[in-house]
Amino acid sequence: MHRYNNVTSMNVFEFRNLLYSEDRKEKRRTFLRSLIKSVDTGANGTQDYIVKKGSGKDKIAKTKQ
Numbered sequence: 001m002h003r004y005n006n007v008t009s010m011n012v013f014e015f016r017n018l019l020y021s022e023d024r025k026e027k028r029r030t031f032l033r034s035l036i037k038s039v040d041t042g043a044n045g046t047q048d049y050i051v052k053k054g055s056g057k058d059k060i061a062k063t064k065q
Contacts, residue, residue: 048060048061049061
C-alpha cells in the first residue's frame with residue numbers, strides 16, 4: 001500500500017508523516033469516489049430537446065437552439 005518503504009534519507013518522524021499524509025490522500029480519494037453516482041442518459045429529458053414554439057413545435061431539435 002505504501003510506496004515509500006525503502007526511504008533511507010529521512011528520519012523516522014518524517015517517514016511517519018509521509019505515510020500518514022499518503023493514507024489521508026487515499027482515504028479522501030476513495031471517499032470522493034463513493035460520492036459519485038451514475039446517471040442514466042436521457043432520463044428526465046436530458047438527451048433530447050423539444051422545440052416549444054414556432055414552425056417546428058413539438059419536434060426534437062438536432063442541436064441546442
